[in-house]
Amino acid sequence: MPRFPATVALVLVSITLVGWLLFIGRALLLPFAIALLVWYLINALSAAVRAIPFGPWHLPRAIALPAALAVIFGLSSIVVDVVTANLTELARDAPVYQARLDALLKTYSTRFGLANPLALRDLMPDNAFNQAISAGANAITTIAGSASLVFIYVLFLLLEQSTFDRKMARLFVSPERAEMVFKVRDRIAEALRHYLGIKTAVSVLTGLLTSGLLVMLGLPYAALFGFIAFLLNYIPTIGSLISVIFPSLLALVYFDTLTPFFIISLGLGTIQFSIGNLLEPRLMGNSLNMSGLVIMLSLAFWGAIWGVTGMVLCVPLTVMVLIICAQFPGSRPIAVLLSADGDVGEPISPHVTSEDP
Template sequence: MKRATHLEAIRRSLNVIMLISVFVTCYFAKDLLLPVLLGFLIALTLSPLSRGMARIGIPHWVSAVGLIGIVALAIAAVIYFASGTVVGWMDSARSMGTELQTKLSGLFRQLEHVRQAGAEVANMGGANGPEGEAVQEVVVKQPTLIDSAMNVVSSAGATLAVSLVLASFLLASGDMFYIKLVQSFPTMSGKKRALTMVYDIERRVSHYLLTIALINAGLGLCVGAVLWLIGMPYAYIWGIAAFLLNFLPYLGALTGVALVAALSILTFDSFSYALLAPAAYLTLTTLEGNFITPMLLGRRLELNTVAVFLTVVLWGWLWGIAGALVAVPFLVVFKVVADNIEGMEIVGNFLGAADDTHHEKEPASEPAPEPDTVSAQPEDIGDMTPHAAV
C-alpha cells in the first residue's frame, strides 16, 4: 500500500515537471511553434470549404492552392491599403499624444497639477550634484518607433508565410493523416472509433473557427461602415482592426473602443460628437458578443469565462499579442480533444460553460459514425481492413 502511494506521488510529480517543461519549451520555442500552430488553425478553418469542393470533384491540392491564395491576397491587400496610414500614425504618435493630452486637459487638470509638482520637486533635487556642479546626463539613443515596427512586421511576415505554406500542405493532403492515424489501430472497432473521433474534432473545431472568422469579418464591415457615416477618417482601417481585435475576447473590444475614442477626440472639435464613434464601436461589439455569436454558434462550444481569461493571460505572457490572439482558438481545440478522449472528460467539463452539464459525445464502446465521417469513407475503411488484427 505504501509503495503504491509512493508511486502515485512520483507520477504526479513527473506530471507537474512535464507540464512545466512544456511551458518552458513553448516560451523559448515561440518562433518555431507559433507558425506551426497558426498553420494548423488556418487549415482547420478552411477544411470545410476544401472538403465541400472535394465533394464536387475538385482535387484537394487545387482547392488548397486556391483557398490559401485567396487568404494570401486578402492579407496582402490589407497590408497595402493600411500600411501607409498606420506608419503615418506611428510616425506622428508623439505629436498626436500631445494634442490628445491638450484636448483632455480640462478633464484631468487636477492630475496634471500633481504631476507637474512632482516633476518640479524631482528637478530641484537632481539638478545639481553634491558639490553644486551640474550633473551631466547620458542619454542612450533608443530605436525609433518605425524601426521597432519594421522589425515586428518582418517577423510577422515570416510567421505568416510559414503558416500559409504549412496550411496549404495540410489542405492538399486531404484525408491522408486521418487514414494513417486510423491504420495504426489493430482492430476494426478501434479504427471506426478513432475515425469518428478525429472527424468529430475536425468538424466542431473547423465550424467554430470558420464561423468566428466570418462573424468577425461582418463586425469589421459594420464598424467600418458606421464610423464612415459618422465621419471618422480611414474608417476601413478601424474595420480591419475590429476584425483582428475581436479574436481577443474582452480585451480586444476594450482596446478597440479606447483607440477609436482617442482618434475621434483628435478628429472632432465637439467632445460630445466625438463620443459617437466609440459608443458605436462598443454597441456593435456588444451586440455581436451577446446575440450574434451565441445565435450562430449555439452553446456547444461555449467556454468558461474564467478559463478563457486565464488562457488569454497565459498565452499573452508566453507569446505576446500573437499568443493572446491564438489563445481562444487553441483553447477550443483543447476542449474538443478533451471531450473526445477517455480520461480527459473532467478537463473538458471544467472548460465548458456553467450550464454545460453534458458533452455531445458518443460512448467509447459503441461509436456511432456520422454520415459524413466513417460511412462517407468506405474506400478508406476498405483499405484499412487488411491491417486489422487476425
C-alpha cells in the same frame, strides 16, 4: 503519497513542462500553428466553393482548392499592405496626436480647477504611443516575414493531406482504436468548424461596421481600425474593449469638439455589444460548453506563451484539449473542470458498432 495529490502534482508538472516547451519553441511552432489554421480555412473555403451549383455541375476539387488557396493568400496580402500603410502614416502623425492629447489634458485640468494640471506622462510612460505603434508594426513585420514559411507549410499540408488518414490508420494495430481516433478528430473538426465559421463571420461584420462608422464620421485610418476590430474580435472579452478604445482616443484628439468622440465611443460600443452579446451567442449556442473562467485563464496562458497570436488561438486550442481529455478516464476530470456545466458527453467507444457494408 495518496493517489490524488500525486495526480495533481503530475498534472501541474506536465503543464509547466509543456508550457516551457511551447514558449522556447514559439519561433518554430507559431508559423506552423498559423499554417494549420490557414490550411483549415482553405479546405473549408474549397468545400464551400464546390458546394455552389453551376447548373447541373459543381467545380471539381482540383480547381476549387487552388482557387481557395489563391483567395486566402491574395486577401492576406492586400490586408497586410493596407494595414502596413496605415501604420506607417499613423507613426508619422503620432507626435502631433500625442501633443494634442497633452494639451487637451491640461485644458480640462485647468477648467476643472485642479491644483496640479494633468499631463500625458502622468497617465502613461513617455513615448507610449510610439511604442504601441512600433509593437503593432513589429507584429505585422513578423507575420509578413514568416509568410513565406507559412506558405511552404500550407503547400506541404495540402500536398500530403490525402495520405493523412492512411498514415493515421497504420499508427494503430487495432482497427477499433484507429476508428475511435478518427471519430475524436471528426468531433474536434466539427466543433472548430462551427466556432471558426461563426466567429469569422461576426468578426468580418464587426470590422466592416467599425470601418463604415469611422468613414462616415471622417476619422482617418478607418481601414486599420476595422482590421484591428476584426482581429481583436477573436480575443475573448478584452478584444472588443481594446478595439473601442483606440479609435475613441484618436477621435478625442483629432476633432475639435467632443461630439464625434461620444458618437464613435457609443457607436462602436453598441456594435460590439450587439454583435458580442446578442448576435454571436444566438448563432453560437452552447456548442463549445466552455467555462468563462477557463476562457480567461486560457487567454492569459496562451497570451503569455505566444502573445497576441496565442490570444487569438486560445479558444480553439482549449476546445481541442477539452474534447481529447473527455475521451480517457484518467483525463476526463480535466475536461469536466474545463467545461461550463460539467456535461462533456459520453466518451467515444473504441469499438466499431456499425457493420461493414
